[in-house]
Amino acid sequence: MSKIKVMNENLANKIAAGEVVEKISSVVKELVENSIDAKAQNIVVSLTEGGLKKIEVLDDGVGMDKEDAILAFSRHATSKITHDDDLFFIDTLGFRGEALPSIASVSLVTLKTYSNNSDCGTLIEIKGGQILKEEKTDSRVGTCISVSELFYNTPARLKYLKNESYELANCVSLIERLALSHDNISFVLTNNERVLVKTSGSGNLHKCIHEIYGLNVSSKMLEIKNSNDDFDLYGYICKPEILKSNRNHFITMVNDRVIKNNDLNKAINDAYYTYKPDTKYPIVVLKINTDPTLIDVNIHPTKQDIKISKSKEIYELIYNTIKDALYKSLLIPDAVKKPEYNEIKDQYVENFIKEQEEDFSTSKQVVMDLSYPEPLEEEKKEEPIVINEELKRLVLYPVGIAHGTYIIAQNEEGIYMVDQHAAQERINYERFLKCLKNKEITTTSLLFPITIELSSSEFLSLKNYLDILFKMGFKVEEFGLNTFIFKEHPTWLKTGYEEESIHKIVDLIIKNKGEFDPVKFNESIAITLACKMSIKANMRISNEAAEELLQELVLCDNPYNCPHGRPTIIKFSTYDIERMFKRVMN
Numbered sequence: 263m264s265k266i267k268v269m270n271e272n273l274a275n276k277i278a279a280g281e282v283v284e285k286i287s288s289v290v291k292e293l294v295e296n297s298i299d300a301k302a303q304n305i306v307v308s309l310t311e312g313g314l315k316k317i318e319v320l321d322d323g324v325g326m327d328k329e330d331a332i333l334a335f336s337r338h339a340t341s342k343i344t345h346d347d348d349l350f351f352i353d354t355l356g357f358r359g360e361a362l363p364s365i366a367s368v369s370l371v372t373l374k375t376y377s378n379n380s381d382c383g384t385l386i387e388i389k390g391g392q393i394l395k396e397e398k399t400d401s402r403v404g405t406c407i408s409v410s411e412l413f414y415n416t417p418a419r420l421k422y423l424k425n426e427s428y429e430l431a432n433c434v435s436l437i438e439r440l441a442l443s444h445d446n447i448s449f450v451l452t453n454n455e456r457v458l459v460k461t462s463g464s465g466n467l468h469k470c471i472h473e474i475y476g477l478n479v480s481s482k483m484l485e486i487k488n489s490n491d492d493f494d495l496y497g498y499i500c501k502p503e504i505l506k507s508n509r510n511h512f513i514t515m516v517n518d519r520v521i522k523n524n525d526l527n528k529a530i531n532d533a534y535y536t537y538k539p540d541t542k543y544p545i546v547v548l549k550i551n552t553d554p555t556l557i558d559v560n561i562h563p564t565k566q567d568i569k570i571s572k573s574k575e576i577y578e579l580i581y582n583t584i585k586d587a588l589y590k591s592l593l594i595p596d597a598v599k600k601p602e603y604n605e606i607k608d609q610y611v612e613n614f615i616k617e618q619e620e621d622f623s624t625s626k627q628v629v630m631d632l633s634y635p636e637p638l639e640e641e642k643k644e645e646p647i648v649i650n651e652e653l654k655r656l657v658l659y660p661v662g663i664a665h666g667t668y669i670i671a672q673n674e675e676g677i678y679m680v681d682q683h684a685a686q687e688r689i690n691y692e693r694f695l696k697c698l699k700n701k702e703i704t705t706t707s708l709l710f711p712i713t714i715e716l717s718s719s720e721f722l723s724l725k726n727y728l729d730i731l732f733k734m735g736f737k738v739e740e741f742g743l744n745t746f747i748f749k750e751h752p753t754w755l756k757t758g759y760e761e762e763s764i765h766k767i768v769d770l771i772i773k774n775k776g777e778f779d780p781v782k783f784n785e786s787i788a789i790t791l792a793c794k795m796s797i798k799a800n801m802r803i804s805n806e807a808a809e810e811l812l813q814e815l816v817l818c819d820n821p822y823n824c825p826h827g828r829p830t831i832i833k834f835s836t837y838d839i840e841r842m843f844k845r846v847m848n
C-alpha cells in the first residue's frame with residue numbers, strides 16, 4: 263500500500279498561504295497588485311483595525327465575469343500567462359495564480375465584481391476555500407474584495423500577526439511604494455475610515471512624492487534621468503540635508519514592480535558616500551525600465567526581489583547618475599526647518615488607536631487631511647541657491663568663533679556657521695585625494711628612517727602587498743623579524759605626522775587584505791589622514807586662520823560635507839532671520 267498521497271487542493275492552498283500570506287500587508291499587496299493588473303485608475307484600500315478585522319480593496323478595473331470570478335479561486339488559475347515563454351516577458355505584477363486561492367483558504371473572502379461583458383455583477387463568499395455563496399449582484403464596473411477572519415483556521419499563523427500599529431505601519435509603507443510606482447493611479451488608504459495615504463494619480467512622480475512626503479521633502483528632491491544601452495533610469499533623490507535613520511526610503515522599481523534589491527541599494531548608498539554619515543540614509547525614488555528578458559521576477563515567493571542580469575551596468579548607471587546629481591546641485595542646509603509630513607504622520611499612526619478608542623463615533627465622520635499645505639507664494643518663488651554659484655559671487659567674512667568650534671561668518675545673503683573641524687577635514691580630504699590620484703609622485707627621504715613592527719600574520723599580509731606602498735611613493739624594505747623600514751615617503755604626508763600616517767596606511771592595507779577597489783582605497787586613506795590631521799573642535803584658532811579656512815573651503819569641489827557626510831556649513835538666510843525677528847511678516 264503506497265504511503266505517498268497527492269494532497270487535496272485546499273491543503274495545498276493552505277501550505278502556499280504560508281509563503282504568500284505572511285502578514286496583513288502581504289494580503290493587501292496581492293489584492294492591490296491584482297487591481298493594478300486589472301488596469302484600475304482608482305484603488306481604495308479600507309482597513310478596519312489595521313486590517314486585523316477587515317481588509318477591503320475596491321477598484322475600477324476591468325472586473326471579472328461570473329466564470330472567471332469562480333476560477334480565480336482555483337489554484338494556478340491566472341489570466342496573466344499562458345505559455346512557458348510568457349515567463350520571460352512578464353508585464354503584470356501577478357502571474358503565479360496562487361494569491362486568491364491562498365488567501366481564501368485561510369480567511370473569509372467576499373468578492374463583488376462586474377465586467378463590461380456581463381449582464382450583471384457576481385458576488386461570491388468563500389471561507390476556508392469552500393464557496394458559501396454565489397449570487398448575482400449590482401453592476402458597478404470593477405472589483406471589491408474584502409478579507410476578514412484572516413488565519414481563523416491556522417492558529418499558528420494567527421499568533422504571528424503583530425499589533426494593529428505594526429501591521430498598519432507596514433500597510434502605509436506598502437501603499438506609498440505602490441503609489442510611487444504607479445503615479446498614474448489614484449490610491450487612498452484608510453484605517454477605520456481615516457485617510458492615511460491619498461494620491462491623485464496625476465502621472466507626475468514629483469507631485470506623487472509631494473502627496474506622500476509633503477513639501478519639506480518634495481522641495482528638496484533632485485530629479486535624475488539617465489540611460490545606458492540596457493537600462494533607463496528616472497527618479498528623484500534627496501539632498502543630504504534630509505536623511506532618515508534607515509533604508510526604508512530607498513524605493514526602487516524595475517518595470518513598475520517595487521523591489522528590494524541589495525545591489526540597487528548598495529549603488530544608492532555608495533553614491534552618497536561622503537555626502538552623508540554612514541548611519542543615515544537618503545530618500546530615493548528610482549524607476550528603472552529594461553527589457554524584461556534581462557530580469558527574472560520569479561525568484562522570490564512574494565515577488566519582492568528580482569534577479570538582474572548585467573548587475574554591474576545597472577550599479578554603475580545608478581552610482582554615477584546620483585553622484586553626479588549630488589555634486590552638481592548641493593546646497594548649504596537651511597537652518598530653519600519646516601515640520602516634516604512624515605513626522606506628522608508617524609505621530610498620527612502612533613496616536614490613532616488611542617483617539618479612536620476615546621472617540622470612536624465622532625472619528626468615523628472625521629476624514630483627516632494629511633496633505634501638506636500648498637507652499638506660500640513666497641516659498642514657491644524662492645529658488646534654491648546652489649552654493650557653487652553663491653560662492654562664486656561671494657566671500658564669507660568670519661566675525662567670530664562660537665563654543666570654540668563654530669566659525670560665525672556673514673555676507674549680505676545671510677549668516678553662516680561653519681564647523682571648523684568638519685571644514686578642515688573636507689579641505690584635507692580633497693588635498694590628500696588629489697595627491698593620491700596624481701601619477702607623478704614626488705618623494706622625500708627620511709632623515710631618520712621609520713621602522714614598524716608587526717605581528718607575524720600582519721607582516722606576511724603586508725609583504726604580499728608592498729607594491730601598493732611602492733606605487734604610493736614609499737621606499738620600504740624588510741628589516742629583521744616582522745619589521746619593515748620606511749626610508750622615503752611621498753611629499754604630501756604632513757610634516758610631523760609621517761610615522762602616524764604610515765601606521766594608518768599600513769593598517770588599512772592589512773585590513774583590506776589587498777582585495778580592494780583602488781578608488782575606495784584612496785578615499786579611505788584620504789578620510790583617515792584628513793580626520794587625524796585636522797584642527798579639532800574646541801581648539802582655539804585665530805581670526806586669520808578662520809579666514810584662511812573659509813577661503814580654502816569655498817575652493818573645495820564639495821564644500822558642504824565633511825568626508826563622513828556631516829555638514830560643514832549651515833546657513834541662516836537674511837530673510838529667515840528677518841522673519842524670525844518679525845521684521846518681515848510673511
Ligand code: ADP
Pocket residue numbers: 292296297300321323324325326334339340341342355356357358359360361362363404405
Ligand atoms: P495572479 O495575479 O498571479 O494571476 P491571483 O490569484 O492573484 O493570481 O488572481 C487570479 C486571477 O483573478 C487573476 O489572474 C485575474 O484574472 C483575476 N483577478 C484577481 N483580482 C482581480 C481584480 N481586482 N480585477 C480583475 N481581475 C482580478
Ligand code: MG
Pocket residue numbers: 292295296355356357359361362
Ligand atoms: Mg495576483
